[in-house]
Amino acid sequence: MFARPQWVILLLLVVAGLVWWRAPGGERQLVRTALIMGTLVELKVFGTNEDELERATAAAFAEMRRVEALLTSYRPESEISRLSRAAGPFIVSEETAALLQRGQLLARQTGGAFDLTLGQLKQVWGIESDRPLVPSQAELQAALTAIGPEALQIEGRSVSKRSAELQVELGGIAKGYAVDRVLEMLRQAGVTSAAVNAGGDIGLLGAKQGQPWRIAIQHPRKTGELLTVLPLVNRAVVTSGDYERYFERNGIRYHHIFDPRTGSPARGCQSVTVVAADAATADALATAAFVLGPQQGLRLLERLPEVEGLLVGRDGGIFQTSGLQREEP
Amino acid sequence: MKRIWLQRLTAFDRKLVLLLSALVFLSFLVPLRQEAGARLLVESGDKTLFVASLDQPQLVELSGPLGLTRFEIKDGAVRVLSSPCPNKICIGLGAARHSGDLLACVPNRLVFRIAGKSAEGQGYDLLSR
Amino acid sequence: MTSSAAEYTELERVRRRVFLALFIALAVALHTFEALLPNPLPWFRLGLANILGLTALFIYGVRELWIVSIARILVGSLILGNLFSPGFLLSLSGGLLATLLMATSYRLWQAKIGPVGVSVLGALGHAGGQLLIAWLLIIRHPSVWLMLPFFLLFSLISGIVNGLAADLLRESLLNHPAFARLRKLAG
Missing domain, CATH: 3.10.520.10 (ApbE-like domains)
Structure with missing residues (x-):
């Protein structure tokens, strides 16, 4: 068999093929979890360099914590909390203004079914507290006054509320936005395959190993x-x-x-x-x-x-x- | 070179192969314990607080920053029974049984993770709920 | 032939060493080649390298079987880069138990047993030894034993195939002029 060169060449080709087939097994999956924005965030990233993946996931979680500090109503110093307390026009960051614009557009597209201004309503129900209660009709009516897609006037970075009592609440969009930011950070870090699951809000980057x-x-x-x-x-x-x-x-x-x-x-x-x-x-x-x-x-x-x-x-x-x-x- | 393969076995070889085939066949019939089990890991921050097999039913209490969280392992799954958190989302999440499944009591800083069984077997990558 | 009897045995000794080295080299090559093959489950190995150990056993004897087996595991693992890793421990324990079974069976039934019988015993020993170490050292979980029947069945089949291959190899080697003296001894 080895007297014929074509057999030897064929064998070498088979070995080379197998080596090539086994080599890309270097692609690794990194799974990291963290508790951010009041929920469990799970991050799965695929790539070849584990150190790079580790850095990218750390940066992604840091970005999510930044968004949490910016947009959540349970942080009293967040821009959203300060906007809710403001009586007159309030200057927010460009990022927050852009997200409020998008939220307002979605509120209009959905005929008000999605609303950015349900903060008071959440408070009267006490749904985030350990003692939730069923409010009276009068309390509900009071909480619903002045809400709606046109409740916020956004001009550049200046946001004014239709009523001083209006409480802005981004619960229905902030978590999704944070997921988008995480994927953007990963994309910038050169990651091509990743998934984020923030308590049911899932964002996918690329495919999973070709599937x-x-x-x-x-x-x-x-x-x-x-x-x-x-x-x-x-x-x-x-x-x-x-x-x-x-x-x-x-x-x-x-x-x-x-x-x-x-x-x-x-x-x-x-x-x-x-x-x-x-x-x-x-x-x-x-x-x-x-x-x-x-x-x-x-x-x-x-x-x-x-x-x-x-x-x-x-x-x-x-x-x-x-x-x-x-x-x- | 041209002999057929059976002729390459001596009479003793044939008996030996038959005997061993019978033994291998028998080994399929012996019930070798139950289904391969998965494990539960409970983590808080970077620390793993608790590890147990899901095959072993038990009631466990673990403490987090807010107080005691009680959970049970039963029928190969884990569920949170009570927790000192305000929203009780961890209880509402129900049971976790497949490798890769996660439960969490966020205010009490407890993460429940199932590990062990091959994650491919569950048929999905992520759960939206 | 003008050479004396003493020179003749010296030639035979050198020949035996060269062939053993060739056997080990081939066994290592097969060991490495097998690690490259696509395999669905990590422990289902064909054990092709054992063909050389078997041939060494039937051409030379038990001592040569041990040399080929142990050298193959050490050098093969060195090449694959998993020397002293858990995978290596599995390979070593399986290999040792297999070799022990093969050597013992050959000693006990030398006149009756052929390469296929020895090979099948070795393959089953390999499977059993691996699972034992896996259970003792790596995954101390009863579910390991769930795999045993499938593992044994696979070993049985690969054992037969390897035994046949070893017999073929032995036959063609004994037809070679370098083994003429051995052929005479074997009768």
């Missing part, structure tokens, strides 16, 4: 069961559900997604999952579609370009946009 990321959607009523799995590349996925944050009074379950029209928890859906190009949009639209209920919510998601969604109605019926690709289990 789409497989994103499972939690069943809103059966814990541990999956509704479906979505194969996705370069997309953001956000699920809003009534099952995660709630309290019960007199046998009624009150959850944390409020309908700006009534001031009470929205009752049309069990959960809404939105797939969009960025997590801030997906975050806001998931809240909006949840508030609107399955039929109207579905219509909203169908109307917007590059947006897909999966809605579970009050009675468990499933609605989905025409372009949504699911993996059948």
